[in-house]
Amino acid sequence: MPSIKLRAKALEGGLIEVKALMTHPMETGLRKDSAGELVPAHFISEVIVTANDKEVMKANWGGSISKNPYMAFTYKGAVGDKLKLTWKDTKGGTDSGELVVA
Amino acid sequence: MKRRTFLGNTLALATTGAALSTGLLAPQWAAAAGEASAASEASPSPFNLKALDEVLKSLNATDAKTSDAIKIKAPEIAENGAVVPVSISTTLAGVSTISLVVSNNPNPLAATFTLLEGTSPDVTTRIKMAKTAEVIAIVQAADGVHIAKQNIKVTLGGCGG
Numbered sequence: 001m002p003s004i005k006l007r008a009k010a011l012e013g014g015l016i017e018v019k020a021l022m023t024h025p026m027e028t029g030l031r032k033d034s035a036g037e038l039v040p041a042h043f044i045s046e047v048i049v050t051a052n053d054k055e056v057m058k059a060n061w062g063g064s065i066s067k068n069p070y071m072a073f074t075y076k077g078a079v080g081d082k083l084k085l086t087w088k089d090t091k092g093g094t095d096s097g098e099l100v101v102a
Numbered sequence: 103m104k105r106r107t108f109l110g111n112t113l114a115l116a117t118t119g120a121a122l123s124t125g126l127l128a129p130q131w132a133a134a135a136g137e138a139s140a141a142s143e144a145s146p147s148p149f150n151l152k153a154l155d156e157v158l159k160s161l162n163a164t165d166a167k168t169s170d171a172i173k174i175k176a177p178e179i180a181e182n183g184a185v186v187p188v189s190i191s192t193t194l195a196g197v198s199t200i201s202l203v204v205s206n207n208p209n210p211l212a213a214t215f216t217l218l219e220g221t222s223p224d225v226t227t228r229i230k231m232a233k234t235a236e237v238i239a240i241v242q243a244a245d246g247v248h249i250a251k252q253n254i255k256v257t258l259g260g261c262g263g
Contacts, residue, residue, distance in 0.1 A: 015222065028230075030208050045149070055218050059227075062149035064204055064212035066185045066228040076220035 004097030006085055016077040016101055018049060018057075020085050021070050028063030044069060046088045051081045051101075077101065149211050154203070157210045161201055163240045163247050169194065172250035174239050183231040183256040191224035196244025200225055206235035231256045 005021040022044065029041025047059040056075040079101050086096040148160040158164050175189035190200050200223065201214040207230070215225045223241070231237075231254060239250045 026230075028209070056221050057218065058216040059225075060149070060214045060216070062209050062211050062213065064207050064209060064230050066230050070187075070226070070228045072189075072226040073215070074222040074224060076222075 003095045004085055004087070006083060006097045006099045008081075008083055008099055008101045010079050010101065011074065014076055014078065015074045016051075016081060017072065017074045018083065019070070019072045020047075020049070020097075021068065022047075022087055022095075023068055024087075024089065026063065026065055026067045026069060030063070042089060042091050044087045044089045047071065047085065048087075049073075049083065049085045051075065051077050051083055053082075053084075149209060151211065152208060154205055154210050157203055158240075160211075161203075161214075161240050161247070162242075163201075163249055166240065166247040166249045169241070169248035169250060172239050172241055172248060174237060174250055174252040176237055176252055176254055178253075179255045179257065180231060181257050183233070183258055185228050186231050186254060186256075187226065187228050188237060189224070189226040190239040190241075190250075191222075192239075192241050192243070192248075194223065194241055194243035194245075194248060197223040197241055199242045201240040201242075202227070202229065203238040203240060204229060204231055204235050205238060207232050 003023040007019045009017045011017050024044050025042055026044065027039050027042040029038070031039050033039050041063060043063045043065065044061055047061065048055060049057040057073055059071060061069070081101040083099045083101060084096060086094065088094045148157060151157045151160065171194045172190065172192045176186065180186045188202065190202065197217055199214055199216050202212045203210045204212055212229050213227060217223060234255045236251045236253050241248045
């Protein structure tokens with residue numbers, strides 16, 4: 001199952017609205033499981049979105065972002081832009097998703 | 103931050119000092135040097151800071167002015183602290199970063215969004231809130247750092263444990 005759902009919509013005024021939903025546990029490292037053991041920290045710490053290989057958004061996150069994180073923003077772009085979202089987590093995991101703005 | 107700079111300086115002095123001074127002093131310097139390097143490894147990220155003051159300081163927001171030009175869109179009451187939708191937008195010019203801080207969370211800094219050329223100063227995400235707290239938006243604009251706050255009541259905390 002892909003870990004990233006990426007959506008883009010062209011708005012008026014040459015703006016593109018990007019919405020992204022990632023599948024990730026986002027463990028803070030402060031939570032205890034049912035056995036009382038601390039669950040080690042494991043969260044997405046960096047998200048980079050590029051449009052036609054040019055960065056449009058970089059997000060740095062801590063453990064306070066919800067499980068299965070969502071983010072949305074708009075940028076100046078056009079239909080046909082190639083979007084790519086890449087995330088990295090605190091355990092060295094990474095994934096990316098791509099989309100052509102329609 | 104100041105303490106770390108101080109330790110760094112001490113370390114630099116210590117290295118030269120140890121090289122020049124007698125063997126008697128050397129073990130002491132060595133111990134001090136070890137401590138300093140451990141401190142710099144332990145806290146590289148503002149996301150690991152626990153005190154709100156330190157987080158604000160790391161974002162240069164300690165004396166930032168509250169601005170009406172920043173809008174926080176979030177519920178006044180969050181039934182589930184595990185998922186609280188928050189949008190931050192601003193009409194300030196030349197915005198380079200938007201940071202999101204939750205005052206009562208164990209690690210207050212939740213996110214820093216870096217806006218690149220052409221990106222609108224308007225971001226949305228979902229955060230966890232341990233308990234009722236102020237959500238603070240910190241915006242680095244062309245003319246300095248501005249902040250805005252909104253109180254969110256949480257009926258069920260979202261950080262487990």
